[in-house]
Amino acid sequence: MSDVTPRPRRSEATRAAILAAARERFAEDGYERATVRAIARQAHIDPSMVMRYFGSKEELFSQVIDVKLDIPDPDELAAEDVGTTIVGYFLDLWERDNVMVTLLRVGVTHPAGAARMREVFRTQVVPAVERFGYDPADAPRRAMLVSSQILGMALLRYVLRIGPAAEMSRADVIAWLGPTVERYITAPEP
Amino acid sequence: MSDVTPRPRRSEATRAAILAAARERFAEDGYERATVRAIARQAHIDPSMVMRYFGSKEELFSQVIDVKLDIPDPDELAAEDVGTTIVGYFLDLWERDNVMVTLLRVGVTHPAGAARMREVFRTQVVPAVERFGYDPADAPRRAMLVSSQILGMALLRYVLRIGPAAEMSRADVIAWLGPTVERYITAPEP
DNA sequence: TCTCGAAGTCAACGGTTGTTGGCCTACGAT
DNA sequence: ATCGTAGGCCAACAACCGTTGACTTCGAGA
The missing domain is CATH 1.10.10.60 (Homeodomain-like)
Incomplete structure (x- = not known):
């Protein structure tokens, strides 16, 4: 029927x-x-x-923990704003709901969570960095560098809620991390 | 005997x-x-x-999880090598034994672990950054920025063991993260 | 109105956890 | 040689875990 x-x-x-x-x-x-x-x-x-x-x-x-990052494409943003735009996007992502907090918190202790984190990195973060096309062959390493800075800040700010990290204004976070992320994506090999 | x-x-x-x-x-x-x-x-x-x-x-x-960071004092290293020295020191710290891995892994899920992480940050990381004296009043924020980059890399490399993070050579990690850490410690407000 | 299947409740199962107290054993001091 | 004692083991406790199956309730289609 x-x-x-x-x-x-x-x-x-x-x-x-x-x-x-x-x-x-x-x-x-x-x-x-x-x-x-x-x-x-x-x-x-x-x-x-x-x-x-x-x-x-x-x-x-x-x-x-079924998460879709939906990282914006490079042609949707000005080339000189790559870093600050990416940082701002991820701040929104972490504050929108608690899916990212869950993923990080469980990924650190539970095998299934860790596997999902690796999968998200491989299928969503790396391809997004590839799309920027500054150095496609090296995309995994650049994606990893960007992730390390974003995840580290999210860990202190949204999971551990350590004072200075939680209290810092959104604008200051973007101003400090933006240049770092931009360098990880666009700079030639150091 | x-x-x-x-x-x-x-x-x-x-x-x-x-x-x-x-x-x-x-x-x-x-x-x-x-x-x-x-x-x-x-x-x-x-x-x-x-x-x-x-x-x-x-x-x-x-x-x-009784951990002593023993972050080196600024007078023990050349002023222009602040970033790379700090990054190298922390790589050693994380690879020497598994105390830091334990602290991070438990700190994310267990209240007592999280409390210990906050304590270590407040009593050891912040004073160490203060000793550099570039901007003492702003030491907590600068210590937090440095910690975010170090902890994020350690998370990917030693806890989640995500491919590109675990395979990257020690020299490359230092070359990429060194300038970031140096900027977080020494740069004027952005 | 009656019927039937889905939605929800209740109590219990087997297994594992942190923790406890009684018992055994080996050895240094007497 | 004997004794006291500290180190170690065994069995069990109550609490909690994920999970299961039988029972009750209820609303919609005939």
């Missing part, structure tokens, strides 16, 4: 509630301490519902 | 064995997955011995 009119599917509401609760718990506590029971309690449902909707904790997690 | 020492104190051996095993398990698996049983198994002793010697898992961990 292929009925075009969708069933009431009132389950969609609770499914979304579970996902939202899982996102917050994974982001805040990491994989191990974000228990199925804690996620269920926050979503106001029974722990068994989590299994019913997502099969297992591992599968639920893999849906939580 | 002629024991000249007054007390055999044969417990010192197993105490050291427990500490060594704990260092490796915490560094590799993080706080939650480094179970007391796994540590005991690797040290070839009974899990109850861990409690006898260290009281609790939490206390054992706090002894594992």
Whole structure:
């Protein structure tokens, strides 16, 4: 029976509630301490519902960290603003929701999280840097250098929340990191 | 075997064995997955011995991450080599043993680890940057900028072990990151 | 109105965790 | 040779974990 009119599917509401609760718990506590029971309690449902909707904790997690970076293309920005634009874009990405925090927090301790981080780097960051075309053959190394600066700042600012990192204004972060990122992308071999 | 020492104190051996095993398990698996049983198994002793010697898992961990950075003073290095010297020093620090890997891996997911990271930053990194004296009042911000670049590289290279980061030669890392760190320490406000 | 399947609840399973206390054993001092 | 004691092992505890299956509730189509 292929009925075009969708069933009431009132389950969609609770499914979304579970996902939202899982996102917050994974982001805040990491994989191990974000228990199925804690996620269920926050979503106001029974722990068994989590299994019913997502099969297992591992599968639920893999849906939580499904991330699309959507790094802007070089032709969408002025050539002299490469660094500052990239830094500003990533600040937005980290502040929009807690997916990146989750990815970093879990990626450091859980094998599946680490694998996902490597995959994101290989399939999204490296190709984005390649598109800039300053030195395509060396894109992996330049992508890694950019990632190291961005991830390091995000670690201090959004995960560890160390004073000076959390309090620094957005404009100052961009002003300091922009030239660094620009050099990593555009400078010839040092 | 002629024991000249007054007390055999044969417990010192197993105490050291427990500490060594704990260092490796915490560094590799993080706080939650480094179970007391796994540590005991690797040290070839009974899990109850861990409690006898260290009281609790939490206390054992706090002894594992007792870290002294010993950042070199500015008068020990040429003024024009500030950046490259600092980067080289930290590469050694991260490769000497796994204490820094442990601190980062646990600091991201466990509250006690995060607190220790903040403490190390405040009591060791900031004063070290202050000693350089380029802009003492702004030392916390400059220390944070340097830390972001060092920690980001260490994260990719020693924790996540992402290809291009792990394969890059020591000389290349220093050549790329050195100027960045130098600018964060010595440059006037951007 | 009756029926039926989906949505949700409840209690329990087996396994693992940190932690504890009782027991055994070996050895230095007497 | 004996004794006291510290080092080490064993078994068990309560708590918590992810996961499962049976039971109840409820709304929509006949």
